[in-house]
Amino acid sequence: MSNFSKGFLFAVLCFMPTIALAHSPIEGIGDFFNGMLHPLLVPAQILAILALGLFLGQHSINKHKTTVLLFLGATIAGLVATLFEFDAAAQLSMLSLISAVVIGLLIVIGVKIHWSLFLVLGITVGFIVGMDSSAELPSRKAQIVSLFGSGVGIYFLLLYAMAISESFSVKHWQTIAVRVVASWVSASALMVLALSFSNKF
Amino acid sequence: MRLFIRQSLLLLLLSIVSIIHNTTLYADVVKPALVEISVDEKGHVGVEIRASIEALLTGINGRYKNTKDAPNADEYDALRKLSSEELLPEFKKFEATLLDKISLIDDNEHEVTLTIKNVKIPERGYIKVPRISVIELVGQVDLSVQSVQWYYPLSFGDHAVRLRQIDRVKQKFHWSQWQWLRNDKRSEALSLTEIVARKPIYETVLNYIELGYKHILPKGMDHILFIFGLFLFSAAIRPLLWQITMFTVAHTITLGLAMNGIFDLSAQIVQPLIALSIVYVGIENIFNRGLKKSRLVLVFAFGLLHGIGFATMLADFGMPDGAFATGLISFNIGVELGQLSILLGAYLLIGLWFGKREWYRTLVIIPSSLVISLIAFYWFIDRLDLGMF
Numbered sequence: 001m002s003n004f005s006k007g008f009l010f011a012v013l014c015f016m017p018t019i020a021l022a023h024s025p026i027e028g029i030g031d032f033f034n035g036m037l038h039p040l041l042v043p044a045q046i047l048a049i050l051a052l053g054l055f056l057g058q059h060s061i062n063k064h065k066t067t068v069l070l071f072l073g074a075t076i077a078g079l080v081a082t083l084f085e086f087d088a089a090a091q092l093s094m095l096s097l098i099s100a101v102v103i104g105l106l107i108v109i110g111v112k113i114h115w116s117l118f119l120v121l122g123i124t125v126g127f128i129v130g131m132d133s134s135a136e137l138p139s140r141k142a143q144i145v146s147l148f149g150s151g152v153g154i155y156f157l158l159l160y161a162m163a164i165s166e167s168f169s170v171k172h173w174q175t176i177a178v179r180v181v182a183s184w185v186s187a188s189a190l191m192v193l194a195l196s197f198s199n200k201f
Numbered sequence: 202m203r204l205f206i207r208q209s210l211l212l213l214l215l216s217i218v219s220i221i222h223n224t225t226l227y228a229d230v231v232k233p234a235l236v237e238i239s240v241d242e243k244g245h246v247g248v249e250i251r252a253s254i255e256a257l258l259t260g261i262n263g264r265y266k267n268t269k270d271a272p273n274a275d276e277y278d279a280l281r282k283l284s285s286e287e288l289l290p291e292f293k294k295f296e297a298t299l300l301d302k303i304s305l306i307d308d309n310e311h312e313v314t315l316t317i318k319n320v321k322i323p324e325r326g327y328i329k330v331p332r333i334s335v336i337e338l339v340g341q342v343d344l345s346v347q348s349v350q351w352y353y354p355l356s357f358g359d360h361a362v363r364l365r366q367i368d369r370v371k372q373k374f375h376w377s378q379w380q381w382l383r384n385d386k387r388s389e390a391l392s393l394t395e396i397v398a399r400k401p402i403y404e405t406v407l408n409y410i411e412l413g414y415k416h417i418l419p420k421g422m423d424h425i426l427f428i429f430g431l432f433l434f435s436a437a438i439r440p441l442l443w444q445i446t447m448f449t450v451a452h453t454i455t456l457g458l459a460m461n462g463i464f465d466l467s468a469q470i471v472q473p474l475i476a477l478s479i480v481y482v483g484i485e486n487i488f489n490r491g492l493k494k495s496r497l498v499l500v501f502a503f504g505l506l507h508g509i510g511f512a513t514m515l516a517d518f519g520m521p522d523g524a525f526a527t528g529l530i531s532f533n534i535g536v537e538l539g540q541l542s543i544l545l546g547a548y549l550l551i552g553l554w555f556g557k558r559e560w561y562r563t564l565v566i567i568p569s570s571l572v573i574s575l576i577a578f579y580w581f582i583d584r585l586d587l588g589m590f
Contacts, residue, residue, distance in 0.1 A: 062559045072568060138272060152572070159564065163554050 031135075031142045035149025038133055039157050044093040045129050046157070047100035047189045052125045053158045054182050055103050057165020058175065059118070067122035068158070074123040075154050078130020079147045085134075090196070092132040097193040099125050104186025108179050129154055234360035235519060236353060238305070239374075240342060240393050241367040246305065246313060248338040250353075253331040254292050254322060255280040257299070257357055281332065285322035292320060292334075299336070302354045306387065307346040315340040327469040329584055330513070348390040355385035361519070364391035379519065381408070405521045406531045413535020416514055418542055423475055423580065424507060428540050430482035430573050431500065432547045433566050436556035440492035444500045445540065451504025452511060453533055459512030460520070460529055471509045476581035478503035483574030487567050511536060 039045040052071070056064055103121060106113065133154070135146035168174035234252035255261075258280060261271040271277065280288060296317055305313040319337040326332065342349065351362045364377045380388045417424050431444045458464040482503070485496060511532070521528045548556075555561045 061564075065560055065563050068560075068564050069568075155568070160554065163558065166558070 031137060031145040032149035035133070035135060035146035035151075036153035038135070038146075038150045039129065039154045042093070042132065043188070043192050044096035044100070045132060045154070047185055047192070048096040048103070048125050048129055049154060049157045050161050051100040051103035051107070051182065051185050051189070052121060053161020054165040054178055054185070055107050055121070056118070056158075057162040057167075058107060058169050058178060061162055061166055064115075064118050064122075067118040068162070070119055071122035071126035071158060072151075072155055074126030075130040075151055078127040079133055079151050081127075081131050082134035082147060083140075083143070089132065089134070092128055094193065094196060095128045096125075096132055097189045097196070099128060100189035101186050101193065104182045104189065107182035108186065110175075110179065126154075233518070234353070234358055236351060236360055236362040237365065238349070238351060238362065238391065239365040239367055240349070241369055244342045244344050244346070246315070246338075246340040246342055247318075248305065248315060248340070250303075250336040250338070251333050252336070252358070252360070254288060254295075254320075254334045254336075255332065258291060258295055260356060261358075281328045282325070285324055288322050288334075289320065292322070300338075302357070304352045305340065306350045306352065307342055308348045308390065309343075309346070311343075313340045313342055313349065327467065329472055329586060330468045333517075342393070347394050348392045350390055351382075351388040352386075353382065355383070359383045362388050362391075364393075366393060379521070402524065402527060405524050405527055409521070409528045409531030410535040410538065412515070412518060413511075413532040413537075414539045414542075415535075416511065416532075417536055417539025421539070423479060423577070424510075424539075425543055426573050426577060427475075427479050427482060427503070427507065428543045429547055430479060430486060430570065432544055432552070433486050433570055433573075434482075434496075435490075435492065436552055436561060441544070443492060443497060445544070447497050447501040448504040448507070449537060449540070451501045452508030452536070455505045455508030456511045456515070456533060457529060459509050460515060460525075464509075465512075466509050468513055471506055471513070473581050473584040474506050475503075475510055476577050476584055478506060479577035480574045480581060483570040483572075483577065486570035487574075490562075 039049060056067065061068070099121075103125070130151070133147060133150040135143050135150070137143045137146055165178055168178050234250055236251075237249045239247040239249075255277050259271070259273050259277045261273070261277055280291065283291070300315060300317065303315070305315060307313060315338040317336065318339045319335075321335040321337070323332055323334065349364070353360050353362070359382070361379045361381045363379045365374055366377075367374045377391055380391075382388055419425075427448075428445075431448065432441060434444065435441060455464065459466075478499075481499065485499075489496070515529075515532055551565065555565045
């Protein structure tokens with residue numbers, strides 16, 4: 001399958017769920033799948049994960065496997081933290097958007113950063129996105145199943161973004177294309193951030 | 202390490218046997234009701250409904266794959282723990298509602314008056330599987346009636362219905378074909394006079410293929426995870442084909458044996474072992490890379506177990522009259538198609554994207570296998586019913 005086909009399939013997978021209303025559970029698909037689609041339905045989350053995935057894909061994933069695993073660990077920690085019912089949804093969305101802007105810009109600039117910063121980015125984004133995935137469901141069991149689905153959705157979204165970015169890291173024009181996409185991600189995150197500020201004041 | 206894993210699993214297997222005798226369990230999959238209507242030459246009607254009374258009382262129907270998915274699962278579990286003597290009074294309170302909602306309508310659009318003759322509630326038994334009670338109803342139809350239609354509300358769940366014409370004088374009887382009803386509508390007319398032509402063979406084949414397929418996708422979460430576990434073991438096609446072949450051969454053997462009544466094993470033993478087989482597959486994915494004969498032997502053994510699980514489900518649905526082998530083979534084909542769909546889905550969503558990447562093992566196989574094992578371990582403990590969940 002060519003990179004174009006993979007990209008097309010990815011786009012279809014990403015945009016299929018947008019038929020549904022953002023942030024509201026989709027009737028009849030079950031708590032697990034609702035949770036799994038959650039990161040795709042929340043712009044702040046999808047932008048942050050996409051940005052991180054694109055960033056890692058441009059920097060030899062094999063060298064940064066620890067970052068990805070720490071991202072997974074931090075996501076799980078964030079998901080578990082939601083069970084303690086913090087009311088910080090707005091702040092978390094904002095942090096996700098800020099992460100997306102920063103990471104997007106790092107890709108655009110093409111700057112080399114110290115390996116420890118990769119770990120910090122992985123942990124930060126994972127924890128924020130995990131914590132921003134709280135599910136208001138009638139039973140604790142349904143909530144856990146939904147969070148579990150969110151964990152799977154978040155992790156695989158990152159893997160897809162990484163895989164695409166890695167496939168586009170060989171030729172010069174490909175890296176430019178990724179930078180263009182990253183600039184869109186950054187700009188989109190900035191726009192959503194501005195909108196959320198304008199709603200606030 | 203492998204020796205340690207195998208020894209641990211052996212210890213777990215032994216522990217099942219010791220724990221199994223002392224269980225207080227709560228229930229599982231929502232199963233369809235089977236309704237059999239008999240009408241004799243004098244117009245006497247007998248209706249036998251084989252259903253879970255606990256599910257009827259709590260309104261847990263086919264919307265839920267598992268009783269635990271329902272918001273009132275606790276209520277169901279409480280009822281499931283009752284002995285037959287304790288459950289009967291609960292059902293008595295529900296009798297009027299049942300009689301009010303079901304109906305048998307003759308070809309003149311008159312509703313046949315049905316009354317409850319008897320209710321047989323089995324003892325509690327292994328409550329990880331539903332307790333199927335038998336509700337016997339009686340009524341009378343006019344001798345001029347040519348056909349009847351059956352209605353059983355969807356709120357009571359999916360069900361299948363068939364009618365038996367009985368001629369006691371000539372000592373003859375004839376069953377109609379099963380009608381599978383899922384859409385809250387009346388059955389098609391069930392003739393009281395004509396011997397209904399046997400369903401064309403392709404209909405039986407399609408029905409049982411559908412049944413087998415649905416048992417895997419989307420209903421068989423444990424089988425899905427098992428197949429997914431086999432898929433994750435190796436991105437190469439050869440090891441996957443070997444494993445799937447062993448699994449298929451094995452479950453076909455036990456499915457055939459169990460359905461022919463040659464071999465059977467209690468669900469109390471099979472269900473936890475199926476969960477344990479998934480735990481093992483996940484763990485072995487993490488610690489082993491190359492396909493060895495021992496893995497194939499184990500996959501074969503696990504296939505034998507899964508086959509018994511398939512047989513339990515198929516036995517609940519019932520086999521077509523005079524087409525036992527066709528039904529069995531078709532069901533198995535459905536199961537295989539379900540497995541192939543999982544493999545295709547896994548390949549399109551995972552193998553194609555990540556299978557050839559250097560980090561596939563570290564970032565995909567190991568975390569996914571760990572998750573599979575954790576879920577299956579939860580099922581294992583749950584199915585042992587130690588009262589922890």
